[in-house]
Amino acid sequence: MTEMKPENLFGTTAYYDKNSSCEELVQLISCGIQQDEKGIIFLNENGRCIYANKRAFTMFRVIDNLTILYDTFDAWRRSLGVEEGTTSWCEVYKTSNKERLYHVRYKVLNDNGKILGSMYVIQNVSESMDNDLGEQYRLTHDELTRLYNKEGFFAAVRKLLEEAEPDRDYIIVYSNIKDFKLINQLFGLNKGNDILINVADMLSQMVKEEDVYGRINGDQFALCMPKDRFDEKKIIASVKERASRLTSRTYSIHVQLGVYEIYDRRMDVSFMCDRAYMACKTIKRDNVCEVAWYNDDMLINALLEKEILSSFDFAIINKQFGIYLQPQHYSDSRIFGAEALARWLHPENGVIEPEVFISVLERADLIYKLDKYIWELAAAQLAKWKGTKWEKLSISVNVSPKDIYYLDIKKEFDDLVKKYDINPARLNIEITETAVTTDVNKCAKLIMDLRKSGFLVEIDDFGSGYSSLNMLKDINADVLKIDMGFLKKTEDHKRARVILNYTIDMAHELGMGVITEGVETKDQLAFLEEMGCKLFQGYYFDMPMPVKDFEEKYKDGV
Ligand code: C2E
Numbered sequence: 204m205t206e207m208k209p210e211n212l213f214g215t216t217a218y219y220d221k222n223s224s225c226e227e228l229v230q231l232i233s234c235g236i237q238q239d240e241k242g243i244i245f246l247n248e249n250g251r252c253i254y255a256n257k258r259a260f261t262m263f264r265v266i267d268n269l270t271i272l273y274d275t276f277d278a279w280r281r282s283l284g285v286e287e288g289t290t291s292w293c294e295v296y297k298t299s300n301k302e303r304l305y306h307v308r309y310k311v312l313n314d315n316g317k318i319l320g321s322m323y324v325i326q327n328v329s330e331s332m333d334n335d336l337g338e339q340y341r342l343t344h345d346e347l348t349r350l351y352n353k354e355g356f357f358a359a360v361r362k363l364l365e366e367a368e369p370d371r372d373y374i375i376v377y378s379n380i381k382d383f384k385l386i387n388q389l390f391g392l393n394k395g396n397d398i399l400i401n402v403a404d405m406l407s408q409m410v411k412e413e414d415v416y417g418r419i420n421g422d423q424f425a426l427c428m429p430k431d432r433f434d435e436k437k438i439i440a441s442v443k444e445r446a447s448r449l450t451s452r453t454y455s456i457h458v459q460l461g462v463y464e465i466y467d468r469r470m471d472v473s474f475m476c477d478r479a480y481m482a483c484k485t486i487k488r489d490n491v492c493e494v495a496w497y498n499d500d501m502l503i504n505a506l507l508e509k510e511i512l513s514s515f516d517f518a519i520i521n522k523q524f525g526i527y528l529q530p531q532h533y534s535d536s537r538i539f540g541a542e543a544l545a546r547w548l549h550p551e552n553g554v555i556e557p558e559v560f561i562s563v564l565e566r567a568d569l570i571y572k573l574d575k576y577i578w579e580l581a582a583a584q585l586a587k588w589k590g591t592k593w594e595k596l597s598i599s600v601n602v603s604p605k606d607i608y609y610l611d612i613k614k615e616f617d618d619l620v621k622k623y624d625i626n627p628a629r630l631n632i633e634i635t636e637t638a639v640t641t642d643v644n645k646c647a648k649l650i651m652d653l654r655k656s657g658f659l660v661e662i663d664d665f666g667s668g669y670s671s672l673n674m675l676k677d678i679n680a681d682v683l684k685i686d687m688g689f690l691k692k693t694e695d696h697k698r699a700r701v702i703l704n705y706t707i708d709m710a711h712e713l714g715m716g717v718i719t720e721g722v723e724t725k726d727q728l729a730f731l732e733e734m735g736c737k738l739f740q741g742y743y744f745d746m747p748m749p750v751k752d753f754e755e756k757y758k759d760g761v
């Protein structure tokens with residue numbers, strides 16, 4: 204201890220009397236800490252507790268044994284999910300018969316960038332539990348994450364904006380975890396809570412102490428901060444890093460961030476949050492973290508979405524949904540089947556395309572209702588074709604990724620076969636590659652069961668995701684449907700064609716059929732044929748059309 208120089212101990216900015224000895228200094232400081240009213244705990248750089256003052260022992264009801272204190276404190280600390288950064292918050296500490304409210308300040312200690320360890324300063328503010336302060340805390344904070352709740356957040360943002368520099372631009376960032384409901388259902392509330400605590404912690408690392416953030420409801424968090432400090436790249440990187448720790452083979456987390464720039468500080472904070480949330484909801488891509496900024500078109504779309512959802516049940520009951528059939532061809536113009544594609548035949552607005560309503564219904568967890576309805580229409584169509592010149596045709600139907608969680612799909616299709624007395628080999632089931640990669644194990648079993656029942660299973664939109672090949676080793680389907688769109692999306696057509704060529708070969712080697720969809724030109728057809736593809740679907744041959752038109756066009760049979 205004696206050879207330690209005060210400079211080393213305090214860094215360059217500390218003031219001390221050069222005539223005092225280092226020992227004297229250390230003794231005084233540790234005595235001060237020892238007698239402090241607050242509990243003080245130091246952890247070394249490895250996170251091991253190496254010093255605690257007297258008060259800390261009494262706060263955690265441990266009698267002068269550092270190891271026991273360490274275990275007790277560490278268990279409590281881990282439940283808070285604190286890992287790095289500097290924060291402060293209030294926290295209820297429960298003993299067997301009492302609850303105490305502790306105000307905790309956590310600080311990483313570093314000397315010129317070198318991390319030495321960390322420090323907790325804990326103050327017992329329990330007396331405020333029973334008075335206005337405690338009541339106020341409970342009313343404005345979320346019990347699980349200890350962040351502001353909705354009311355607390357709104358009030359804190361209002362105050363922040365009132366006090367903020369007038370010329371500085373502020374934003375609201377709203378975060379949503381995609382399909383969080385499913386995580387809860389599949390993995391249980393504990394896992395769900397664990398994820399929420401992690402998101403709360405992640406937020407606290409991204410912000411400065413003067414920023415305001417909270418949990419608005421369920422899996423949704425919001426944050427208000429100056430626009431100039433919002434570093435999109437850095438935030439995405441930090442979300443990705445954290446999400447990778449929470450991701451397993453069976454599920455992955457997708458965090459959507461919507462940003463609303465505040466132009467009118469007097470606007471109701473709840474409206475600002477609604478707008479940031481609207482931006483969140485426009486995110487379609489499935490990356491681990493995506494950011495979308497609000498614009499006024501989103502408000503219009505949100506109103507449209509509301510309209511769709513509020514009239515959906517009525518539309519189903521009143522049979523406003525129908526199927527269009529898009530023929531599927533051999534390379535000569537003969538057809539072997541058709542894909543049934545949903546259309547909303549709206550009495551006032553005319554025919555509405557699926558891109559308007561499918562994703563809305565998927566987000567609202569209502570798609571299974573529509574899909575059941577469409578599958579039934581397809582089965583009924585096959586039944587009508589029995590004994591006609593179209594009886595050899597198959598009809599493919601689409602399964603949304605969410606159906607897999609909301610429906611017993613095999614039972615639904617088995618029941619339709621029974622009800623309409625149709626050949627299951629004529630009712631083909633399209634499952635998208637994205638659905639399969641979301642839960643490979645579940646889908647592998649489902650596909651096996653469906654094939655056992657006699658259905659043909661097609662992997663739709665193959666090649667649109669990023670783990671197509673990996674998926675194929677676990678999945679045994681009948682047909683790969685490759686979307687030509689994947690050629691359009693790339694700059695380097697030569698490379699894409701090589702991949703396409705090998706994909707077709709590989710599918711054939713694996714004993715699978717290949718249908719290329721989205722074929723628009725004669726040239727495309729020619730090079731696909733050269734690659735060995737024999738089945739096609741696309742505007743080059745036919746657009747999707749009402750069943751009547753289909754029967755009319757192919758009235759001479761197939
Ligand atoms: P999908 O299952 O991949 O269906 C093929 C889509 O590609 C159809 O669009 C079709 O009209 C379009 N298409 C066909 N040939 C061409 C072409 O040559 N060029 C281009 N650019 N596009 C072509 P549609 O009918 O608008 O459906 C879009 C998507 O909506 C479908 O993609 C499917 O994912 C979804 N969808 C349609 N009906 C249903 C349904 O009943 N249930 C579910 N869950 N999704 C459905």
Ligand code: MG
Pocket residue numbers: 542600601633663
């Ligand atoms: Mg399809």
Ligand code: MG
Pocket residue numbers: 663664684686720
């Ligand atoms: Mg497709």
